[in-house]
Amino acid sequence: MTGSEFAGRRVTVAGLGVSGTSAARALLRLGAEVTLVDGGSGERQRGEAERLTAAGVRVLLGEADTLPEGTELVVTSPGWPPEHPLFAAAAEAGVEVWGDVELAWRLRGRNAAPWLAVTGTNGKTTTTGMLASILTAAGLRTAAVGNIGTPLLEVVLAEEPHDVLAVELSSYQLHWAPSLRAHSAAVLNLAPDHLDWHGSMAAYTADKGRIYEGNEVACVYNVGDPATEELVRAADVVEGCRAVGFTTGAPAPGQLGVVEGLLVDRAFAGRRDVAEELAEVADVDPPAPHNVANALAAAALARAYGVRPDAVRAGLRAFTPDAHRISTVRNVAGVEYVDDSKATNTHAAAASLGAYPSVVWLAGGLAKGATFDELVLGAAGRLRGVVLIGRDRALIAEALARHAPDVPVVDLARTDTGAMAAAVRAAAGLAGPGDTVLLAPACASMDMFTNYSVRGDAFAEAVRRLSTERDENEQ
Template identity: 75%
Template structure:
């Protein structure tokens, strides 16, 4: 079970850690290959019991409410990406010499001999949007493709399904990369790096190291953010990666591009990386107005997607057509309504400080609705950078005190409403308070900079509650 392909799964004892979107397809696939599969899961709720019943009907063993002990005879663990590396199950596996793979590692190893190459995207923010833009560009070039991975479409299903793909646009989280030492992408991008999930990874260095794995073994291009500051930068991760001979570092920038970069010149997205004589020549790809929405962070996403598509050899016209055809996900800088001259924007997907920073930078005068689960984040830099744009702030959720304290330090003149409620009805009150603080021309922005699970099932539900509250104002 070392680094080579496993061709014979018959009778192999495999433990799948966790049910959910990755565990269930993994258990099904391994069972179908003839492995003896046991699924262990921490939770024992109605959803888990339903999934367990489906798997048990196939002949898979499921242990609910016990994800800590290693089942006897286990030869391999396939883990859901979110399971923390410090869990007792993995310590037991380490002692027993049992390898641990994630679902991405499993998918990579189960690919056929003529499998579609991967164009991979990771980063703290913008992954989903970039992967969807990339898939749209590849489709515009007439290629059979799909946006898969951390985006909610199982990589295993894409690899083992009937459909034949030319190339896959693959979103990879830091969790998935941690458990995936083997994948080798055709080309890959790290969009940005900011502190996130540090409670899981243990340190910024470990987080960056896991992100940087996406560059290992790249064949054509390692795409990095040439505008990024901070250490390590995405360019540092490219330097440290062990890539194939001839693989190039390709930067993207919101400024004018140098050779081997993509960038912006007078409202045009321009390629100086994948052209003849890049010292002198540049290829126009699309107009900034082709990007939806044309906010700075989203133009950066479009440039990264374009770089990966161009690395794969698509023509410039497909970049333009693909960007024009792309529509962003709900809850990502979504315009909800204008009420009494005030614009209401739902960016519930801004679940960390880096995403909220991009969101806050897109508007001039903001009443900010923020708060939730901080996941170990600090807010001084975010608040300091946005202070001059803030008309007011309304704070919700469990860790709102951390944001309140940062506001007191860096924006003491900004009025703050602190809502002590964490029930879902608090969102209506938050929107009403924001309306009270706002003036015509302002933007009320839901960009929580925090996860949602203290109050809502997920960020979608949080965004829905915001939109519903805004509609009630309008009514």
């Protein structure tokens, strides 16, 4: 589809967030008649609505359930669930619903940059960032886009072309992107998450699997997570497209893995009996097992695009992880304080807990329908104490009582702005030299904080205050 086909077309955009605003502005530039609907009407929505109205968008606040008359296409923000009344009205009227990723895919030019796509329950952003760093080190003009960085539509419609794009895709985005066909794609892992949105694990898994449909060169899967390989087997791909596994163990032919502290490639080396060195485990920051797996997935996608081994090494060395992803805040009295506020589900928290031998765990928030027995059972042997915060903390407390009854637990009922400082002080009281106080909540943050970043910032600030207090007391 070309941009000219949108001239005069009446398009309704659902959602006044980053994706919806980007879609509305892009469609307006293409000559569409754009109406944007949003169920909210707060100060933020009103401010953004004023700006869009001035640009020529018709904005309807607090009127999200009804399809505007004359709508010929709906473009939705990724967070809107499939059962929303607006989409039921669109289906009844025979109107298609696309996501912003679908719109971006259809608006690509003839010589558009190929997409190297990444999804998974955890590690998407880190892997996509690593991939973009590797591609940059290879001398390619690229960008990390999609569920990360610059809105995808802005990059697709930019005048200056890219060579290749590193595209992070959430399950929400994939649900609304039926036409997407990537050069190569990776599913990093699968664990229950966002089941309140998808309705079931089967539906969530199916949406993740859409990323493999039509792949041209490589479908990258996690050897340690058989469900990802099953998605590869089920995908309808271009003839000749390869299944490429990654593992933190020794790789078999057709896989990338780790041998004696080295990241090696047995998929793209040219011969089945050759393992080509790509980097050292020490080149990965941090070198925790789950992050090494992220690096291997990124390397596999880059190698599928023809990137040299030396660029893989250089890209991994140059990559700096985002804040709130297993990031050390500081050491206070021999105790390491680590911020992994991005661990918003049990799968991510398990990976984080597994990186440390002796942990005082700070957890809790919005469970999103999750259960915690398996997580606690797997981590029980390394827990020295637990501090619980947030609305659904009782669910974690109950799992601890069943599977780690001897572990000391501090249950904080507070949800005020000082709650994180109290939690850090409580954790400090449970920790001793050599322990790690780990914020890996296994829950979403919105019961107490705007997002996981704000939660992580609150943790870091509380740790800094604790350190200052200790220093002052010692003087």
